[in-house]
Amino acid sequence: MATVNIRRDVTDPFYRYKMEKLQSKIEGKGNGIKSVIVNLPSVANSLARPPIYVVKYFGFELGAQTNTGDHDRWIINGAHEATKLQELLDGFITKFVLCKECQNPETDLSISKDQNIIRNCKACGQRTKVDPRLKLSGYILKNPPQKDKKEKKDKKEKKKAKANGEENKEGSNSEEEAGKNGNGHVVPTSNLDQYNAEAGSDDEFTRVINDAAKDISAGDGADAFTIDTSEKAMKERQKNELTSAVEKLTMGGNDEDEEEDGGNGPYDQFAAWFDEQAKELGGVAKVDDIEIYKKLSELGLDRKHKTLQVLAQTLFDENVAKQIGPRAGLLKKLVASDRHEKAFMGGIERLVGKQYPKLISTMPNILLPIYDKEIISEDAILKWGSKANKRYVDTATSKKVKAASEPFLTWLQEADEDDSDEEEEDDE
Structure with a gap:
């Protein structure tokens, strides 16, 4: 696919910062006409910005409504040619990407304590403000960017160290120590970028899945939450493991997009396939992730x-x-939005609250790998735990699950406040 310089005013063919040319497809007629930006995720990734920021910017500039649809389709109402959108993208890059000092696009965004949007340049080290009068600025303040993986990893390490009372006061841990949690266990790093780039290869897919499969230490005060490993319990688990996937899939949590399909819709087909695979292979844990992903893709x-x-x-x-x-x-491959995160947490809530209520007291132990593996963002976990919800289970059960999760949620919240105080001191 054709690429262009991120700064299109730079004609040097060896300019290192490049992106794909925007591609748009016009669909519909009359009042229903719309433009679909086919490769927006790739372009936004080259700019290190969320795709939603770019499409919202287009919407503000064109005075048009935007939406992402259910299939990650980035849509702008009206007919808009790719050349016009490319010109608008130049404006987005100037205002929200390029460093104001050195004009380098290697920046990331953060929100300061005084609610200013800051471009942090990795090239020259300057921190420059984004114009707060821009319409997109208001949207970004309400929907702040997620912190990059290294920053989140460092933050998690600090939290674990604080929870264990082992934080290095000098802040000069070696690289080896920085990669360990409070119990000395190596914390697996995120492979999301590489995973997305290599997802087309079954061999690479398997490698990434295996990388993610290392054991997670319970740690952090979660030792009290244990699973019965007696012979009787093991046999019972083996029996439960082969429970029909069809039964699991039909348990509550109605979705507004769910279609009446007479029991032969895509989810029913997936359930039947998964149930067959689990029985054939000897348990749900034996069903291969690659095969699951292929089947989900096949069924849309x-x-x-x-x-x-x-x-x-x-x-x-x-x-x-x-x-x-x-x-x-x-799971990280499939989580693509806030709605995906909410749905996963709802599924976990129902799994624990209804299918295995004895696990309610172990919720901190369950939330730890969800957070530690960066499957669901910290903000989404805290939002999920903020109040009971009857969407996936009854209100009483939801309250029990959230109450049991409180130690972990409190740990996240308090450590986050400590980090905020430290950042404020650094800014001063």
Whole structure:
């Protein structure tokens, strides 16, 4: 696919910062005409900005409504040619990407304590403000960018160190120590960028899944939450493991996008396939992630947010705390929006609250790998835990699940406040 310089005023063919040319496809007629930006995720990734920021900018500049649809389709109402959108993208790059000092696009965005949007330049080290009068600025303040993986990893390490009372006061831990949690165990790093780039290869897919499958230490005060490993319990788990996937998939959590399909829709087909695979292979844990992803793609379910709710209830049993890690690569591949995150957490809530209520007290142990593997963002976990919700379970059960999660949620919240105080001191 053809590429252009991110700064199109630079004609040097060896300019290192490049992106794909925007591609748009006009669909519909009359009042229903719309423009679909086919390769927006790739372009936005080259700019290190969320695709939603770019499409919202286009909407503000064109005075048109925008939406992403259910299949990650980035849509602008009206007919807009790719050349026009490319020109508008130049404006977005100037205002929200390029460093104001050195004009380098290697920047990221953050929100300061005084609610200013800051471009942090990795090339020259300057921190420059984005014009707060721009319409998109208001949207970004309400929907702040997620922190990059290294920053989130460092932040997590600080939290774990504080929780264990082992934080290095000098802040000069070696690189080796920086890659360990408070218990000395190596914390697996995120492979999301590489995973997305290599997802087309089954061999690479398997490698990434295996990388994500390392054991996660319970740690951080979660030792009290244990699973019965007696022979009787093991036999019971083996029996539960082969429970029909069809039964799991039909349990509550109605979705507004769910279609009446007479029991032969894509989710029913996936359920039947998964149930057959689990029985043939000897358990749900034996069903290969690559085969799951292929089947979801074949049925058109790989982009739907309800799929995350379904998988949360299907892939796991009462060993969920240990099973999440090995499935992290697949789950991260499928989580594409806030709605996906919400659906997954709802599925976990129903799995624990209804299918395995004895696990309610172990919620901190279950939330740890979800957070540690960066499957669901910290903000989404805190938002999920903020109040009871009757969408996936009854209100009383939801309250029990959230109450049991409180130690972990409090740990996240308090550590986040400590980090905010430190950042404020650094800014001063």
